[in-house]
Amino acid sequence: MLNIVLVEPEIPQNCGNIARTCAATGAHLHLIKPLGFDISDRAVKRAGLDYWYLVDISVYENLADLFAKHPEAECDCWLATTKAPQDYCQAEFKDGCWLFFGKETAGLPEPFRVAHYERCIRLPMRKEARSLNLSNSVAILTYEALRQTGFPGLKHEGEMLEKT
Numbered sequence: 001m002l003n004i005v006l007v008e009p010e011i012p013q014n015c016g017n018i019a020r021t022c023a024a025t026g027a028h029l030h031l032i033k034p035l036g037f038d039i040s041d042r043a044v045k046r047a048g049l050d051y052w053y054l055v056d057i058s059v060y061e062n063l064a065d066l067f068a069k070h071p072e073a074e075c076d077c078w079l080a081t082t083k084a085p086q087d088y089c090q091a092e093f094k095d096g097c098w099l100f101f102g103k104e105t106a107g108l109p110e111p112f113r114v115a116h117y118e119r120c121i122r123l124p125m126r127k128e129a130r131s132l133n134l135s136n137s138v139a140i141l142t143y144e145a146l147r148q149t150g151f152p153g154l155k156h157e158g159e160m161l162e163k164t
Contacts, residue, residue: 001056001096001152002027002145003073004138007063007112008103010036017135021142023054026153030066031059036103063112073098077119080141081108082131084122091121093145095152104134 004027009015015037022029031039039059060066067074077098078091102108113120123137131137146154 002142002149003030003070003096003098004028004142005030005032005066005073005098005100006103006134006138007032007100007108008034008036009134010104011134012037014104014134015039018138019055019057020051021135021139022056023051025142025146026056027142028056028058030098031057032063032066033059033061035059063109070098072096077116078141078145079108079113079116079120080122080137081113081120082122082125083107083113084120085117086121087124088121088141088144091144093148095149097145099138099141099145101134101138107131 002025004018004022006015006018006029009018009031015031015035019029021027039057060069076094076096077100078088078093079100080088081102100108100112121141123132123140125132132140146152
């Protein structure tokens, strides 16, 4: 199972889109506080997130809390950042790897990036563009990691195939 980690996400719509990607792919969503929104059952129902029950979600006080509960994350993590020295095509994703994404306004904390320099990856884009939307970045890297691992547990064909 793929692990998606959002560090201090700020925008509820992005988290909702990312949660939907996790629901569709079976990825586990990990949220690092502080969160810029409410994820209580009442808030989720009010937002109409009818797929939320499909999302395996965990919430942590900080990065140290996540690593204390999941020490394996330290060994197979990838950090998405526009400041990375390499693009994501150099990454060799494995089943169960951890993809980290920073908050929308500031990205991942610099000490965390420096400590995992060789695991920092970026999505190529024009130098004039600051970044992609967080939910788009998560979707791109999630599907690349799943492609590299053979899309474990996912349906490989659509209903059109059944009708031919």
